[in-house]
Amino acid sequence: MSVSNGVSAPAAEWRAGIMAIMPAAIAVVPFGLLLGAAAASKGLSPLEVGLMGGLVFAGSSQFVAVDLWTHPAPWLALGFAALLINLRHVLMSASISSKFGSFAPWQKTLAVFVLADEIWAVAERRALSQPLTPAFYFATGVFLYVNWLVWTVLGTVLGAAMGDPKAMGFDFAFTAIFIGLVVGFWQGRRTGFVIAASAIVAAIVEKAVEGPWYVLAGALAGIAVAAIMAPAEKAA
Amino acid sequence: MTVTLANLLAILAMAAATYATRVSGLFIADRIPKSGRARAALDALPAAVLTAVIAPTAVATGPAETIAAGITVLAAFRLPLLATVVVGVVAVVVLRLLLGS
Numbered sequence: 345m346s347v348s349n350g351v352s353a354p355a356a357e358w359r360a361g362i363m364a365i366m367p368a369a370i371a372v373v374p375f376g377l378l379l380g381a382a383a384a385s386k387g388l389s390p391l392e393v394g395l396m397g398g399l400v401f402a403g404s405s406q407f408v409a410v411d412l413w414t415h416p417a418p419w420l421a422l423g424f425a426a427l428l429i430n431l432r433h434v435l436m437s438a439s440i441s442s443k444f445g446s447f448a449p450w451q452k453t454l455a456v457f458v459l460a461d462e463i464w465a466v467a468e469r470r471a472l473s474q475p476l477t478p479a480f481y482f483a484t485g486v487f488l489y490v491n492w493l494v495w496t497v498l499g500t501v502l503g504a505a506m507g508d509p510k511a512m513g514f515d516f517a518f519t520a521i522f523i524g525l526v527v528g529f530w531q532g533r534r535t536g537f538v539i540a541a542s543a544i545v546a547a548i549v550e551k552a553v554e555g556p557w558y559v560l561a562g563a564l565a566g567i568a569v570a571a572i573m574a575p576a577e578k579a580a
Numbered sequence: 581m582t583v584t585l586a587n588l589l590a591i592l593a594m595a596a597a598t599y600a601t602r603v604s605g606l607f608i609a610d611r612i613p614k615s616g617r618a619r620a621a622l623d624a625l626p627a628a629v630l631t632a633v634i635a636p637t638a639v640a641t642g643p644a645e646t647i648a649a650g651i652t653v654l655a656a657f658r659l660p661l662l663a664t665v666v667v668g669v670v671a672v673v674v675l676r677l678l679l680g681s
Contacts, residue, residue: 423594436629522634
């Protein structure tokens with residue numbers, strides 16, 4: 345099952361995909377190690393951590409799950425927590441699927457399997473400047489996927505010997521990546537209002553409501569502002 | 581190198597829930613209008629979601645994180661992504677030291 349089947353997959357697209365996802369791949373290294381170490385302390389084996397990373401591939405929900413993990417594993421609660429935390433992916437997938445024009449149906453089905461935040465953001469950014477190709481998309485997906493498996497499993501094997509990523513400022517790396525990506529979506533003053541609405545509502549809801557609801561609340565506030573500000577006669 | 585049944589069940593439940601969120605967008609996308617307010621909302625989605633994910637850390641954690649976020653924004657308008665991340669991380673480490681947080 346080569347992703348180049350039927351679709352031209354120029355090496356340049358693969359290289360561009362790997363270069364685009366590289367900052368995120370580097371930034372997740374300490375988090376992968378930390379997640380593995382935390383899972384080991386909860387009694388999960390390296391194989392189980394590898395299975396989780398390989399089948400779920402959603403970092404924030406994996407952190408929450410490991411935090412909630414008890415024995416025997418509360419599968420219903422863990423599944424529901426993953427559903428809540430990953431609800432934002434419904435919106436992301438709806439948005440990116442309109443850029444999957446050159447993807448075969450099976451490629452779309454496989455593509456959304458690796459639709460982690462970073463891959464989605466990089467793909468949306470790419471689609472602003474040129475058509476999104478399967479080669480570019482799967483380069484980012486495969487690279488980040490393998491990278492994530494390697495570091496989380498290694499973290500499980502190495503155990504708790506690692507320090508606190510906060511001491512080195514690594515916890516801020518994702519914030520910095522996402523700021524960089526948001527700026528890439530800048531299309532004038534209207535984007536500023538969208539960002540302001542999203543930031544204010546997300547920050548307030550995060551303080552007021554337990555759980556990951558702030559992401560949905562902030563996102564909805566942002567797109568509501570975009571809808572309100574849209575020129576009524578916009579037809580193109 | 582063992583997998584217990586309960587752990588496997590939990591991992592499969594998480595995987596099913598996560599894939600369900602990711603695949604469902606493919607089915608609602610066909611009903612998305614090509615223009616108008618709904619289209620404008622969808623076009624704003626990437627920036628809105630990314631902002632919402634980071635806003636609590638960026639603006640409501642403490643002065644070190646908020647100032648570092650501001651510096652990162654300035655860097656992001658001028659530098660490539662990897663350089664922006666380095667600037668942001670160095671800024672937050674220095675500011676946490678200076679501000680004692």
